[in-house]
Amino acid sequence: MIAAVIVAGGSGRRMQATVRKQYLELDEQPILAHTLAAFDRCTTLDTLVLVVPEDDLGWCRGHILAPLDLAHDVCLVKGGLSRQESVANGLAALAADEGIVMIHDGVRPFVRQRLIRAVMAGVSPTGACIPAIPATDTLKQVGGNGMIVGTLDRRTIQLAQTPQMFSLVLIRNAHRIAVDKGFVATDDASVAEFAGERVRVVPGDRDNIKITTPDDLILARAILAGWNENGGSAESVQG
Numbered sequence: 001m002i003a004a005v006i007v008a009g010g011s012g013r014r015m016q017a018t019v020r021k022q023y024l025e026l027d028e029q030p031i032l033a034h035t036l037a038a039f040d041r042c043t044t045l046d047t048l049v050l051v052v053p054e055d056d057l058g059w060c061r062g063h064i065l066a067p068l069d070l071a072h073d074v075c076l077v078k079g080g081l082s083r084q085e086s087v088a089n090g091l092a093a094l095a096a097d098e099g100i101v102m103i104h105d106g107v108r109p110f111v112r113q114r115l116i117r118a119v120m121a122g123v124s125p126t127g128a129c130i131p132a133i134p135a136t137d138t139l140k141q142v143g144g145n146g147m148i149v150g151t152l153d154r155r156t157i158q159l160a161q162t163p164q165m166f167s168l169v170l171i172r173n174a175h176r177i178a179v180d181k182g183f184v185a186t187d188d189a190s191v192a193e194f195a196g197e198r199v200r201v202v203p204g205d206r207d208n209i210k211i212t213t214p215d216d217l218i219l220a221r222a223i224l225a226g227w228n229e230n231g232g233s234a235e236s237v238q239g
Helices: 031-040 054-068 083-092 113-122 168-181 188-194 214-229 233-238
Strands: 002-007 047-052 074-078 100-105 128-134 139-142 148-152 158-160 164-167 200-203
Touching (some): 002 031, 002 083, 031 047, 047 083, 054 074, 074 083, 083 100, 100 168, 113 164, 113 200, 128 188, 164 188, 168 188
Parallel strands (some): 002 100, 047 074, 128 200
Antiparallel strands (some): 100 164, 128 158, 128 164
């Protein structure tokens, strides 16, 4: 079983918009619709789970899923109070006991098929694999007083992306351990690391941005325009 859990349970406060960030439009379609369409093109995918705020379940059925007419059936699941809880809800919705699962941010609409394939190819050695891109800026560690504490070696730093792929058994167990010990993280690789698992890294994609601020939305529109100029979204996403 190969599953994907798309997490779109955030409130989007940093976007400073009147609607949640995952529902803002790119090329006359919600950001979340672009993300779902990208995973729907993955022919090896068996199961697709979408996690959204509980209040949005009906709206998403009618305004996101119905217009898309996806090839995959989508299991719609209510989110939790945190991203970590939302992911746990998505994992619990999977009927299988074994297999692999991709966990992806709903506001990363520019996920190419070649990136999905790379993560799939990298998961087998340890049961955990994520894409990441090298840091390009000089990284400063800053204290609470606003003063620099140190400069990090950027050659050893990479910026994590999604989809993050795991053995279903591994990541479910890791989330249980995190809950039992009160550990909270911002991505699932951190949860796996906390549980003592080794996580492999494969090269990410700089177009695979997470849209969380108004500036990100401007960049997203530029990326989409570039994809359309280079042969359309299907070629760009599948390449």
